[in-house]
Amino acid sequence: MKILIFGKGFVGNRCASAWPDAVLSDVRVSNKEEALAEIKRVQPDAVLNAAGVKGKPNVDWCDTHQMETILGNTLEPIVLAQACQEVGVYLLHIGSGCIFYGDSPHPDKTWREDDFGNPRPTYSRAKWAADLVLSTLPNVAIARIRMPIDHVRNSGNLLQKLAAYPKVIDVENSITVVDDMVSVFRQLMEKKAPGIFHVTNPGTARHREILGLYKDLVDPNHSCEWISEEDLVVQGLATKKRSNNFLASTRLAEVGIAMRPVKEALRDTVEKYARAK
Numbered sequence: 266m267k268i269l270i271f272g273k274g275f276v277g278n279r280c281a282s283a284w285p286d287a288v289l290s291d292v293r294v295s296n297k298e299e300a301l302a303e304i305k306r307v308q309p310d311a312v313l314n315a316a317g318v319k320g321k322p323n324v325d326w327c328d329t330h331q332m333e334t335i336l337g338n339t340l341e342p343i344v345l346a347q348a349c350q351e352v353g354v355y356l357l358h359i360g361s362g363c364i365f366y367g368d369s370p371h372p373d374k375t376w377r378e379d380d381f382g383n384p385r386p387t388y389s390r391a392k393w394a395a396d397l398v399l400s401t402l403p404n405v406a407i408a409r410i411r412m413p414i415d416h417v418r419n420s421g422n423l424l425q426k427l428a429a430y431p432k433v434i435d436v437e438n439s440i441t442v443v444d445d446m447v448s449v450f451r452q453l454m455e456k457k458a459p460g461i462f463h464v465t466n467p468g469t470a471r472h473r474e475i476l477g478l479y480k481d482l483v484d485p486n487h488s489c490e491w492i493s494e495e496d497l498v499v500q501g502l503a504t505k506k507r508s509n510n511f512l513a514s515t516r517l518a519e520v521g522i523a524m525r526p527v528k529e530a531l532r533d534t535v536e537k538y539a540r541a542k
């Protein structure tokens with residue numbers, strides 16, 4: 266299967282190195298014609314949209330750079346989808362679980378794929394806006410990932426980020442183990458499965474648990490100061506509270522795709538990270 270990847274960042278590069286047959290595009294998509302020309306050149310069976318604007322040094326940047334954020338996270342997916350629709354090519358767009366804030370209205374507090382998002386920050390709103398419209402299209406899937414954890418060194422890797430912070434909040438979340446994510450993306454594209462998918466490992470993980478594994482398996486001298494969620498903003502480490510949530514991943518099972526339980530996948534990833542030192 267020939268896969269064309271847009272977005273040469275953390276996820277795009279990681280997928281490209283896992284799939285030797287994939288083409289990682291150099292094109293920065295700003296309109297349908299640019300996307301269409303690249304799709305016609307490569308002739309892929311499926312397109313992965315790993316392009317996006319997350320903000321530098323962090324997502325708070327998006328709240329003061331609204332237009333760049335909207336162009337990168339809402340307009341770019343729409344024009345790419347328009348090009349894919351025109352030539353009948355399946356599109357897998359990477360969404361984010363951070364469109365959900367807090368507990369869901371369901372008794373088990375988890376957010377389902379078809380629940381409506383409740384985001385306030387610009388980044389999450391722009392991602393949710395793309396989900397809202399792309400999810401109406403045939404031959405398109407949205408894979409929502411959350412706090413990717415990997416054994417490969419990258420500044421986008423949650424394990425590496427947490428280990429580097431001197432002050433850390435202890436929150437519980439659904440997370441995405443990148444080895445599993447890469448495999449799920451490929452399976453979704455092979456099946457051309459449409460709709461929204463929560464690509465998160467079953468179960469949840471606390472930051473304290475992740476850093477506990479890091480200390481046990483990677484660096485016995487690791488230490489940090491544990492602070493409250495409120496302190497994150499009070500101490501000026503972030504301008505807005507972050508999204509913390511639990512995602513239910515029900516749709517992957519419907520199409521016959523499974524991810525490892527989070528505890529198993531997490532330990533395996535931290536062990537591999539330690540070995541790759």
Ligand SMILES: NC(=O)c1ccc[n+]([C@@H]2O[C@H](COP(=O)([O-])OP(=O)(O)OC[C@H]3O[C@@H](n4cnc5c(N)ncnc54)[C@H](OP(=O)(O)O)[C@@H]3O)[C@@H](O)[C@H]2O)c1
Nearest residue numbers: 272273274275276293294315316317337341359360361410
């Ligand atoms: N990593 C996470 O924690 C996370 C979590 C949930 C969802 N996601 C989503 O996953 C996707 C990939 O994220 P990532 O972590 O790989 O981000 P990343 O490392 O910032 O990579 C995104 C890449 O897209 C490029 N890009 C921006 N606008 C583009 C355009 N119009 N056409 C082509 N490329 C464009 C960026 O280039 P420049 O840097 O040069 O602008 C960057 O290389 C994004 O949609 C993100 O919202 C990521």
